[in-house]
Amino acid sequence: MKDMDPTEICEVCIVGGGYSGMNLARLLTTNGVNCKIYSAGYGASNLWAGTIDLLNFPCENLSIELAKFQVSIPQHPYAKIGMDLINDSLDEFFKAFPNFLAFKDGNNYINQPILTMLGNLKLCVGLWDTIFKDFDKFNPESLCVLIEFEEFNNSAMHLVAKGLQSQFPGKFLVLTLSLSELFAQIDSDLAEKIQDDKISLNNLAAFFDSQKLSMGILANYIKNEVGNQYPKEQFDKISYYLFPPVLGIEPKKVISSLNNHLLGKSFELAALSTSLMSRRLFNQFEQKLELLSTQINKGFVLTSLERHGLNWNCIFEKVKGEKVQILAKNVVIATGSLFVKGFLADEAELANKFHELNLEFPGGLGHDFEINSTKDCSKVFAIGSAAFLMSQCTDEDEFRDGTGLGVAISSSYAVAQKIIREHTK
Ligand SMILES: Cc1cc2nc3c(=O)[nH]c(=O)nc-3n(C[C@H](O)[C@H](O)[C@H](O)COP(=O)(O)OP(=O)(O)OC[C@H]3O[C@@H](n4cnc5c(N)ncnc54)[C@H](O)[C@@H]3O)c2cc1C
Known part of the structure; x- marks a missing residue:
């Protein structure tokens, strides 16, 4: 084992760099609380x-459903937060990330159905703003063209078309395009370069961002292919285009450029690529944290947590055995529930460890996501999916009732409020 790096000190040590950890770091730093993220990496x-x-x-x-949770599943994260804080956390999030669309009816968030990659409908309170959601606008005359790129060789768009056709009036047609053909039309050198780099959703998105002024070429290609693949349809009768999410890291600009060229309205189906959608949100979080000078240290696994006077001593190990020691007043466990590493991964070990530290576990997750401790001044919290790990909620509870980004946003907000209040006392 290599020598330990000199001890670093911070007010809040956040363990885990997923959306809950990053959201907490953003809220704390914006309010003048010094924090650092140490994260294993993938979540x-x-x-x-x-x-x-x-x-x-x-x-x-x-509000009514959440009030029921508070009575019937008191250990559920939402039962601890309550509707007011959930509302505030979502309001703050949507303001900070304008690339999202919130589903609201007046002041209230509503669970709206959106289309998923399997062509079925799923409920959510908000989404990446380009996802196709205008179902109520379909009528028997509407014609919707779903664009598929043959290089990805998947049948997702056909499933989506099938799902839409079974539920809505109108006609849904899949149009198959070739990316190589499109690149060759834009620039033959580029076609070769992209082939050499191997087509990935990420490099395509970057490509579309840089080429948004050439969208007229894509629009013409679509027009010609509609003629070739559906000779009986008239191009000017197409009301909607549904694209897979390859259209740029900033898809808004690319889509508005496409809408200028196509007569119909273009949308992007967010849920068709998990990796690309998450990359987009990571990019935005990382940019914000960089502006706030907040460090995200990747490749660090928390291997030990001990009391050190009124602080916590956190030991992290890097892949090659280097260790880092952090002294922090507060520790926030944001390790998720699926890709947890180190001693946090083993429930029995975790229970023993917390018992030794005088922290109540399991089921010890109090209000504001604090893991009950005997000392007042230094605290341990659990947020995001880790809140499930630390409470008595089972995986079945999580799947049945729903959690997702809603819990990551609202629990990190609840904990941020608590730490900020203590900090400004
Ligand atoms: C396929 C899939 C699709 C999904 N789609 C949606 C969706 O469309 N909408 C939605 O609302 N939700 C969705 N979810 C759920 C949502 O992604 C998660 O609820 C949310 O991202 C959890 O965030 P988190 O920060 O709590 O945990 P994570 O994202 O899991 O982050 C935990 C972090 O902690 C790190 N870590 C773990 N152990 C340690 C350790 N010992 N030391 C240091 N670091 C550690 C991990 O490496 C990781 O970086 C989806 C989940 C999956 C799996």
């Missing part, structure tokens, strides 16, 4: 598909 956030899930069942009134 559920890297697979996120583009929506903000809250509850997994239809409900007219979220």
Whole structure:
């Protein structure tokens, strides 16, 4: 084992750099609280598909449903937060990330159905703003063209078309395009370069960002292919285009450029690529944290947590055995529930460890996501999916009731409020 790096000191040590850890870091730093993120690296956030899930069942009134949770599943994260804080956390999030669309009816968030990659409908309170959601606008005359790129060789668009056709009036046609053909039309050198680099969703998105002024070429290609593949349809009768999410890291600009060239309205189906949608949100978080000079240290696994006077001593190990020691007043466990590493991964070991530290576990997750401790001044919290790990909620509870980004946003907000209040006392 190599020598330990000199001890670093911070007010809040955040363990885990998924959306809950990054959201907490953003809120704390914005309010003058010094914090650092140490993260193993890969988590559920890297697979996120583009929506903000809250509850997994239809409900007219979220407040009423959440009030029921507080009575029937008191250990559920939402039962601890309550509707007011959830509302505030979502309001703050949507303001900070304008690339999202919030589903609201007046001041209330509503669970709206959106289309998923399997062509079925899923409930969420918000989503990446280009996802196709205008179902109520379909009528028997509407003609919707779903664009598929043959290089990806998947049948997702056909499933989506099938799902739409079974539920809505109008006609849904899949149009197959070739990316190589499109690149060759734009620039033959580029076609070769992209082939050499191997087509990935990420490099395509970057390409479309840089080429948004050439969208006229894509629009003409679509027009010609509609003629070739559907000779009986008239191009000017097409009301909607549904694209897979390869259209740029900043898809808004590319889509508005496409809408200038196509007569119909273009949308992008967010949920068709988990990796790309999560990359987009990571990019935005990382940019914000960089502006706030907040460090995200990747490749660090928390291997030990001990009391050190009134602080916590956190030991992290890097892949090659280097160790880093952090002294922090507060520790926030944001390790998720799917890709947890180190001693946090073993429930029995975790229970023993917390017992030794005089922290109540399991089921010890108090209000504001504090893991109950005997000392007042230094605290340990659990947020995001880790809140499930630390409470008595089972995986079945998580799947049945719904959690997702809704829990990551609202629990990190609740903990941020608590730490900020203590900090400004
Ligand atoms: C395929 C898939 C699709 C999804 N799609 C959606 C969706 O469309 N909408 C939605 O609302 N939700 C979705 N979810 C759920 C959502 O992605 C998660 O609920 C959310 O991202 C959890 O964030 P988190 O920060 O709590 O945990 P994570 O993202 O899991 O982050 C935990 C972090 O902690 C790190 N870590 C773990 N152990 C340690 C350790 N010992 N020391 C240091 N670091 C550690 C991990 O490496 C990781 O970086 C999806 C989940 C999956 C798997």
